[in-house]
Amino acid sequence: MNTQERWHGAMQNNYGTPTITLVRGDGVEVWDDEERRYLDFLGGIATNILGHSHPAIVKAVSSQIRELSHVSNLYAHKPGVELAEKLRDMTNDPSARIFFCNSGAEANEAAIKISRLTGRTQIIAALGAFHGRTTGALSITGQEGKRRPFEPLLPDVRFVPYGDVKAMSRAVSKKTALVILEAIQGENGVVVPPIGYLKAVRELCDTKGALFAIDAVQTGMGRTGEWFGFESEGIAPDVITLAKGLGGGLPLGAMITLGKRVPAFKPGEHGSTFGGNPISCAAANAAVDHLVKRDLLWKVAQAGEFLKAELSMIGGVQEVRGRGLLLGIVLDSNVATELANKAASHGLLLNAPNKNVIRIAPALVVSKAQLKEFVKIFAKSLGEVLNG
Numbered sequence: 001m002n003t004q005e006r007w008h009g010a011m012q013n014n015y016g017t018p019t020i021t022l023v024r025g026d027g028v029e030v031w032d033d034e035e036r037r038y039l040d041f042l043g044g045i046a047t048n049i050l051g052h053s054h055p056a057i058v059k060a061v062s063s064q065i066r067e068l069s070h071v072s073n074l075y076a077h078k079p080g081v082e083l084a085e086k087l088r089d090m091t092n093d094p095s096a097r098i099f100f101c102n103s104g105a106e107a108n109e110a111a112i113k114i115s116r117l118t119g120r121t122q123i124i125a126a127l128g129a130f131h132g133r134t135t136g137a138l139s140i141t142g143q144e145g146k147r148r149p150f151e152p153l154l155p156d157v158r159f160v161p162y163g164d165v166k167a168m169s170r171a172v173s174k175k176t177a178l179v180i181l182e183a184i185q186g187e188n189g190v191v192v193p194p195i196g197y198l199k200a201v202r203e204l205c206d207t208k209g210a211l212f213a214i215d216a217v218q219t220g221m222g223r224t225g226e227w228f229g230f231e232s233e234g235i236a237p238d239v240i241t242l243a244k245g246l247g248g249g250l251p252l253g254a255m256i257t258l259g260k261r262v263p264a265f266k267p268g269e270h271g272s273t274f275g276g277n278p279i280s281c282a283a284a285n286a287a288v289d290h291l292v293k294r295d296l297l298w299k300v301a302q303a304g305e306f307l308k309a310e311l312s313m314i315g316g317v318q319e320v321r322g323r324g325l326l327l328g329i330v331l332d333s334n335v336a337t338e339l340a341n342k343a344a345s346h347g348l349l350l351n352a353p354n355k356n357v358i359r360i361a362p363a364l365v366v367s368k369a370q371l372k373e374f375v376k377i378f379a380k381s382l383g384e385v386l387n388g
């Protein structure tokens, strides 16, 4: 039996059965069980910020696991404290405080719970938003198809069109505990809100005394050329949630509270057994140190500009959305899935979040030569798909 058949015979079918089995990775390249090489432009869905098997991650994880692996949160450990300090400093707010968990959904669960401590219950989220699959995170995910089979979910959640200040101003009131938005809607096809939107929402939240959370799970950790993806809007939210790239490829999530208005958890009010374990934190510290040492955020922004220019010249491409290395390539026609399959057959891994959009989120260490190789295979694959 091959791996696909074994998967089918043992796994839940929630992902369908994948057609490719990967066995090895190195930087932005991966190999399957038939020794075919692929350029990985999805990066574990915006997760492997240093790529596969990066020496800095390998070293940090292996020396940490030799020294101290898991201790629970009843004991302090240095990798966790060091990472919390780094994240606090990234926010430029000395009052920022970190809660570690294991995933994006859990980070948003923490945000939902902290918003309850305001004494209010209403949450406002955006249509098209994705905040995770656990029951609470699903309740605030603005995609009805994902929610409906699992209803009833959390009550008192309202959805408004993303990017629409007027709709938001009609929705936010003195009953609103939390407004949660992505800086760029990743799963929805890399949808960028109009400039000034996040700032206007910040002001509405201030007026009504509601907390404002930015879900930076996908946009965070340098992916947009900024640490969290909202800094260019000149705002500070009350809550930031992180995961995906945070652990440098290991499972790690975080909720950051900032500013004066946000409540704080008291001892016993929240927790996670594995959250912020020493090994994931060691990997995260190594990843952040590498990004800083190599000045990669600036290069990520440049890479995004290069790709936008190159990709928009390809026939069949309507528009390229996003920032840095989180880009949505909007096609003229609904061939995204076909294109992703064609690209895979030419050794390029892409993702089609919807019918006419290809999403790319490669490692932040991707080289210029690899960007050029990507553009070449992308153009060739799209040409083949469009011309039969």
Ligand SMILES: *Cc1c(COP(=O)(O)O)cnc(C)c1O
Residues within 6 Å of the ligand: 102, 103, 104, 105, 106, 130, 131, 132, 133, 182, 186, 187, 215, 216, 217, 218, 219, 243, 244
């Ligand atoms: C992926 C994602 C999540 C969920 O993260 P998990 O680690 O899969 O739970 C939440 N929010 C956003 C914006 C995401 O992209």
